Amino acid sequence: MPDSLLGRVRLPVIVLAQFAGTSLWFAGNAILPDIQPLLNNPALNGWITSAVQLGFIGGTLLYALLAIPDRFPTTRVFLVSVLLAAAANVGWLFLPLQASTVLVSRALTGFFLAGVYPVGMKLAADWFRPVLGRAMGFLVGALVLGTAFPHLLRGLGTSLPYRNLMLAVSGLAIGGGILLYLVVPSKPLPTQRTRFQLDALRTLVQPSAFxxxxxxxxxxxxxxxxxxxxLPLLIGSYNTLHLAEPLNVSLTSFLTIAAGMLGCVLGGYGALQIGSRRVARYLLITSGLCLLLLPLLMGLPPLWFALFLAIWGAAASGDSPQFSTLVASYAPAESRGSTLTLVTSIGFLITVISIQTMAGLVAQFGASVWLFWLLLPGPLLGVLAVSTNDERS
Known part of the structure; x- marks a missing residue:
């Protein structure tokens, strides 16, 4: 393939591979309505997500401490990781159906996704640094769309057996990894082998733009x-108030999450004009306002409530690529992959705490929409953090 053409297709291929690989993330959530009655385990709703997050945390820590993204060709790391994640995603289908095997499978899927999401960000940082905010917008947008994709499959074909859905998602992930490996070259490795030093953890707390x-x-x-x-629980709660015009839970979940791709892409273009920091702050403020207003808007007609959810979904996801841009820009070049992976690991540990806290409150008090105010400190503290420095970055 000529170099000029290769340069033009490089970003679309990375984006497509990221979409395909991260479609594994919420595949378990999409089939949860099918398998939960078979397992009779009410705690599965919180743990099926947290299992992926915990696996991802373990994977990112190992990848970072061994400096895997910086010591080996990036596209090879991506391909091997996505193959293993896809295998883990369907491994439980060949075993007796038990909650333990499902959760172990989800944890292993998350573990190997550590070589997909952060490594895709490293590829973008390697190849598109002059327009990194825009490139990250497309890349994280692909992650968001991949996350939503299993909900779309279920929403469009509610009779689709859960086995077929899981196999289809794994096949998509493998195809994306192979395409990336064939089309996108890795940047040359440093002549001196990179090792992730534990002393570098100090950079996470030292005063800096990072x-x-x-x-x-x-x-x-x-x-x-x-x-x-x-989100499906929230939409179900809305439907109990609007029995005459209920929303399709799976399709509305897909549209809400997928709206995040639009937020990521538009935020990426906005970052070229006003900087990643300001875009991230404005979107954090918007998502925080959506959280604040949520209980008051449950009485909206279905179409208007779905539109509100789409705005929330776009804002909640749209700041993510700009934070990734800022972190990637300020991380040391020689350990960028490991630093991105480590920061991502800590971020996902925070998600586990948040998810399990919410799950415990739901179990204690039921599916009350007011419980979503538990999430308000996130946008609030995030806005305070990025408001400390208003430079155009």
């Missing part, structure tokens, strides 16, 4: 995945 971006990202993560995990 720290506000990291703290803003952590606030964003307190909200995002808990919203995604409990």
């Amino acid at each position: 720290r506000p971006a990291m703290l803003g990202y952590f606030g964003h993560m307190w909200e995002l995945y808990t919203v995604w995990a409990f």
Whole structure:
């Protein structure tokens, strides 16, 4: 393939591979209505998401401490990781159906996704640094769309057996990894082998331009995945108030999460004009206002409530690529992949705490919409963090 053509297709291929790989993330949530009656385990709703997050945390820590994204060709790391994640995603289908095997499968899927999401960000940082905010917008938008994709499959074909859905998602992920490996080259590795030094952990707390971006990202993560995990529950609660015109839970969940791709892409273009920091702050403020107003808007007609959810979904996800841009920009070049992976690991640990706290409150008090105010500290603290420095970055 000529170099000029390769340069033009490089970003679309990375985006497509990221979409395909991250479609594994919420595949378990999409089939939960099918398998939960078979398992008779009411706690599965919170843990099926947290299992992926915990696996991802373990994977990112190992990838970072071993400096895997910086020591080996990036596209090879991506391909091997997505193959293993896809295998883990369907492994439980060949075993007796038990909650333990499902959760172990989800944890292993998350573990190997550590070589997909952060490594895709490293590829974008390697190849598109002059327009990194825009490139990250497309890349994280692909992650958001991939996350929503299993909900679309279920919403369009409610009779689709859960086995077929899981196999289809794994096949998509493998295809994306192979395409990336064939089309996108890895940047040359440093002549001196990179090792992730534990002393580098100090950079996470030392005063610098890096720290506000990291703290803003952590606030964003307190909200995002808990919203995604409990979105079907929220829409179900809305439907109990609007029995005459209920929303399709799966399709509305897909549209709400997928709206985040639009937020990511538009935010990426906005970052070229006003900087990543300001875009992230404005979107954090918007998602925080959506959280604040949520209980008051449950009485809206279905179409207007779905539009509100789409605005919330766009804002809640749209700041993520700009935080990734800021973190990638300020991370040391020689350990960028490991630093991105480590920060991502901590961010996902925060999601587990948030999800399990919400799950415990739901179990105690029922599906009350007021419980979503638990997530308000995330946007609030995130806004405070990124407001400490208003430079055009």
